[in-house]
Amino acid sequence: MLEIVRIPVLSDNYIWLVHEPVSKETMVVDPAIAEPVLEEADRRGWKITQIWNTHWHPDHTGGNAAIQEATGCHITGPEAEKERIPTLDTMVQEGDTARLGDVAADVIDVPAHTAGHIAFHFPTEKTVFVGDTLFAMGCGRLFEGTAAQMFDNMQRLSKLPSDTKVYCAHEYTQANGEYALVAEPDNQALKDRMDAVLAARAKGEATVPTTIGEEQATNPFMRAASVDELAERRIAKDNF
Ligand code: ZN
Ligand code: FE
Numbered sequence: 342m343l344e345i346v347r348i349p350v351l352s353d354n355y356i357w358l359v360h361e362p363v364s365k366e367t368m369v370v371d372p373a374i375a376e377p378v379l380e381e382a383d384r385r386g387w388k389i390t391q392i393w394n395t396h397w398h399p400d401h402t403g404g405n406a407a408i409q410e411a412t413g414c415h416i417t418g419p420e421a422e423k424e425r426i427p428t429l430d431t432m433v434q435e436g437d438t439a440r441l442g443d444v445a446a447d448v449i450d451v452p453a454h455t456a457g458h459i460a461f462h463f464p465t466e467k468t469v470f471v472g473d474t475l476f477a478m479g480c481g482r483l484f485e486g487t488a489a490q491m492f493d494n495m496q497r498l499s500k501l502p503s504d505t506k507v508y509c510a511h512e513y514t515q516a517n518g519e520y521a522l523v524a525e526p527d528n529q530a531l532k533d534r535m536d537a538v539l540a541a542r543a544k545g546e547a548t549v550p551t552t553i554g555e556e557q558a559t560n561p562f563m564r565a566a567s568v569d570e571l572a573e574r575r576i577a578k579d580n581f
Pocket of ligand 2: 398400401473510511
């Protein structure tokens with residue numbers, strides 16, 4: 342059973358600190374910066390042994406070098422982005438397995454936000470780390486890929502068990518939901534969810550992780566019926 346701790350940093354990033362109690366390994370997903378991560382691990386008496394990166398953007402890898410220098414940890418990330426993440430020790434891609442102690446994650450290729458973006462799915466934990474590919478009621482911007490790729494990503498992620506917990510890398514939920522209500526004004530599940538999100542945000546609470554099931558019901562990008570519909574919605578959101 343993994344213990345997962347949310348570390349909010351910068352304006353809206355979440356770094357995930359993941360502890361596997363049997364092996365006592367501790368892993369960091371997408372460290373934008375180092376200091377709050379080292380402090381949180383210290384406070385819990387956890388020794389960081391690994392970093393896993395979903396993509397090369399600096400707000401996901403900026404803490405790699407300093408955390409590695411402080412802990413000697415091993416860094417795993419996307420094969421297709423190795424030139425842009427010089428701190429990588431192990432390169433992985435679709436079909437590979439990443440391990441934290443005895444717990445294994447399947448690597449899933451989800452290109453589009455960046456060309457080599459990957460996700461880490463722990464089937465036995467019903468947990469997936471999706472970086473900037475899938476957000477609560479949203480998806481990542483198409484910086485290095487196409488709407489067709491993002492459509493495939495959404496379709497693949499939507500086939501994970503609906504109670505799978507989705508750990509994304511940003512608190513974008515409220516802004517995503519405001520656009521989602523424009524895309525699907527008659528979606529009652531979406532309206533109910535937005536009420537809950539607004540209440541949570543008013544209290545300063547986080548709205549991540551989400552679940553695959555919640556996204557199936559309310560995410561206008563996962564719910565897009567075609568590549569064209571996803572493309573239209575992505576452009577509309579970019580200009581919202
Ligand atoms: Zn990004
Ligand atoms: Fe990001």
